Amino acid sequence: MKALVLEDVGQALxxxxxxxxxxxxxxxxxxxxxxxxxxxxVWITKGMYPGIxxxxxxxxxxxxxxxxxxxxxxxxxxxxxxxxxxxKDYHILGLPTNGTFAEEVQVRSDKVFPKPRHLSIEHAAxxxxxxxxxxxxxFTKCGLRKGERVLISGVGGGVALFAFQFxxxxxxxxxxxxxTEWKIEKAIKMGAAGGINYKNADWKxxxxxxxxxxxxxxxxxxDGFMNLVKIANPGGRICFYGGxxxxxxxxxxxxxxxxxxxxxxxxxxxxxxxxxxxDFVDEHQxxxxxDSVYNLEDANDAFKRMEKGLQFGKIVxxxx
Amino acid sequence: MKALVLEDVGQALxxxxxxxxxxxxxxxxxxxxxxxxxxxxVWITKGMYPGIxxxxxxxxxxxxxxxxxxxxxxxxxxxxxxxxxxxKDYHILGLPTNGTFAEEVQVRSDKVFPKPRHLSIEHAAxxxxxxxxxxxxxFTKCGLRKGERVLISGVGGGVALFAFQFxxxxxxxxxxxxxTEWKIEKAIKMGAAGGINYKNADWKxxxxxxxxxxxxxxxxxxDGFMNLVKIANPGGRICFYGGxxxxxxxxxxxxxxxxxxxxxxxxxxxxxxxxxxxDFVDEHQxxxxxDSVYNLEDANDAFKRMEKGLQFGKIVxxxx
Numbered sequence: 239m240k241a242l243v244l245e246d247v248g249q250a251l252x253x254x255x256x257x258x259x260x261x262x263x264x265x266x267x268x269x270x271x272x273x274x275x276x277x278x279x280v281w282i283t284k285g286m287y288p289g290i291x292x293x294x295x296x297x298x299x300x301x302x303x304x305x306x307x308x309x310x311x312x313x314x315x316x317x318x319x320x321x322x323x324x325x326k327d328y329h330i331l332g333l334p335t336n337g338t339f340a341e342e343v344q345v346r347s348d349k350v351f352p353k354p355r356h357l358s359i360e361h362a363a364x365x366x367x368x369x370x371x372x373x374x375x376x377f378t379k380c381g382l383r384k385g386e387r388v389l390i391s392g393v394g395g396g397v398a399l400f401a402f403q404f405x406x407x408x409x410x411x412x413x414x415x416x417x418t419e420w421k422i423e424k425a426i427k428m429g430a431a432g433g434i435n436y437k438n439a440d441w442k443x444x445x446x447x448x449x450x451x452x453x454x455x456x457x458x459x460x461d462g463f464m465n466l467v468k469i470a471n472p473g474g475r476i477c478f479y480g481g482x483x484x485x486x487x488x489x490x491x492x493x494x495x496x497x498x499x500x501x502x503x504x505x506x507x508x509x510x511x512x513x514x515x516x517d518f519v520d521e522h523q524x525x526x527x528x529d530s531v532y533n534l535e536d537a538n539d540a541f542k543r544m545e546k547g548l549q550f551g552k553i554v555x556x557x558x
Numbered sequence: 559m560k561a562l563v564l565e566d567v568g569q570a571l572x573x574x575x576x577x578x579x580x581x582x583x584x585x586x587x588x589x590x591x592x593x594x595x596x597x598x599x600v601w602i603t604k605g606m607y608p609g610i611x612x613x614x615x616x617x618x619x620x621x622x623x624x625x626x627x628x629x630x631x632x633x634x635x636x637x638x639x640x641x642x643x644x645x646k647d648y649h650i651l652g653l654p655t656n657g658t659f660a661e662e663v664q665v666r667s668d669k670v671f672p673k674p675r676h677l678s679i680e681h682a683a684x685x686x687x688x689x690x691x692x693x694x695x696x697f698t699k700c701g702l703r704k705g706e707r708v709l710i711s712g713v714g715g716g717v718a719l720f721a722f723q724f725x726x727x728x729x730x731x732x733x734x735x736x737x738t739e740w741k742i743e744k745a746i747k748m749g750a751a752g753g754i755n756y757k758n759a760d761w762k763x764x765x766x767x768x769x770x771x772x773x774x775x776x777x778x779x780x781d782g783f784m785n786l787v788k789i790a791n792p793g794g795r796i797c798f799y800g801g802x803x804x805x806x807x808x809x810x811x812x813x814x815x816x817x818x819x820x821x822x823x824x825x826x827x828x829x830x831x832x833x834x835x836x837d838f839v840d841e842h843q844x845x846x847x848x849d850s851v852y853n854l855e856d857a858n859d860a861f862k863r864m865e866k867g868l869q870f871g872k873i874v875x876x877x878x
Contacts, residue, residue: 480815
């Protein structure tokens with residue numbers, strides 16, 4: 239089978255002919271039609287993940303064909319039985335096990351779900367990891383409800399856009415941040431109430447203008463995190479699933495306890511959350527935002543686009 | 559009536575003869591037998607609270623007599639209808655309204671509860687604010703369950719000791735921190751599994767020795783908060799109700815989201831939590847730890863003791 243392979247850290251990805259996975263009890267081989275990129279894939283190519291092995295096939299997101307039917311893949315393995323947190327054995331497709339950027343991927347048979355009918359195979363491929371991560375952050379952790387006001391930081395990223403779409407779907411008032419003006423404009427066209435450029439933000443005015451936020455979904459952390467605490471409403475919930483701006487500094491405990499704020503770290507999601515997310519997307523007929531579709535042969539361009547943060551939505555790879 | 563009065567910020571408290579509160583529809587006058595100190599009372603005397611007015615009678619904790627029966631007082635006013643957070647109108651006895659350090663206090667009639675039978679009037683007076691704050695932090699926020707491992711920072715303080723006793727009562731394994739060795743020893747005699755002096759702590763070893771913590775109750779914040787994050791178990795919950803060490807610095811988001819940690823700020827408690835706490839104390843026959851009992855005439859000594867942090871348990875004032 240044709241596969242996109244990371245021969246070694248720091249090298250360009252290469253398409254190689256690899257053996258199809260040998261049949262294995264309890265597992266199925268899905269014929270992949272499309273995959274999608276996550277930041278994780280880029281970071282693995284840079285050596286920023288433990289357990290990288292030569293010739294690993296990357297890719298956590300994928301959709302394809304099994305027994306003649308279109309399916310979507312839950313990338314989880316071994317979440318474990320604690321809904322609060324993944325087990326020590328938890329991993330997802332694409333490292334250490336081979337992932338979806340190949341004509342075939344082997345997964346446990348209970349990880350394969352019928353593709354939601356309203357989605358194309360590319361849209362289905364864009365959904366799994368980002369959708370699950372956003373679902374857990376927004377609903378399981380923050381308990382978002384209709385009518386609440388939500389802020390999504392760094393709109394344009396995969397998880398951020400799913401959080402955005404899911405929040406709009408339940409009837410929340412959704413605002414966004416970005417460092418890029420046109421991304422804010424695009425979000426407003428998609429139903430955002432408004433946005434703020436975090437590079438030149440007057441947070442105090444923003445808090446007043448908007449009325450403050452009940453739920454904030456962040457992926458940056460860093461020095462700016464305290465601004466989010468300040469514009470959180472009393473009883474507010476802040477969840478971060480990333481920390482691209484590094485350590486959070488100068489958190490004022492008095493503001494946090496007086497406002498009764500909850501701050502959650504969240505990553506990925508359980509199998510139950512994956513199923514719930516698929517049902518939610520089905521019920522609300524949500525279509526993932528696709529930034530661009532690349533052929534597998536052009537995968538290195540796709541990776542560069544993500545690395546530069548140029549995308550608005552998921553970057554999809556056409557695999558088979 | 560005799561009352562302990564703060565004539566002005568920075569002055570010693572004085573006992574003065576004041577008018578008893580005039581009768582008012584929906585309110586009752588409780589004849590106070592004992593009150594208890596909270597840090598809040600000390601900070602008010604230093605001018606560290608907004609809304610301080612001349613000749614205010616301090617005191618949030620109290621127990622006494624109403625219609626010939628011994629009662630305990632819920633210090634809350636106007637929590638509001640959102641269990642997550644107090645309303646803007648929320649306040650507690652002892653500022654701006656006159657408090658419990660007087661022979662009579664006026665409270666809304668629904669704020670008075672029968673004293674749990676197993677408690678003396680001094681023990682009942684020690685319970686309200688600290689018990690309610692600990693209950694909310696430990697159960698409502700952190701969802702502590704039997705068999706979990708808990709760390710209580712700054713044992714010796716009122717809230718910390720209630721959290722300690724409540725956690726022991728539900729069958730948790732409880733560890734403590736303090737800057738004072740004898741306080742750790744005392745906690746161990748009371749059923750703590752062990753403790754660590756935060757002034758010379760090897761947190762890494764402590765984390766290994768104990769196996770890490772599912773729930774951490776903190777009142778310090780500051781530079782040391784990241785140590786608590788490090789020794790929190792995956793799925794762990796950390797709640798702080800104070801920030802005596804100032805701003806929390808250098809929080810690593812990756813550790814927090816990978817361990818799926820929840821960090822809560824919490825203060826006081828709702829009327830429902832007050833009732834639940836009283837029921838809990840009744841059911842588990844918990845007696846508040848009393849550090850010392852002062853006569854109202856010696857209240858300034860009592861305040862000094864709390865200010866210096868010498869106490870282990872609640873400092874009670876004998877009022878009437």
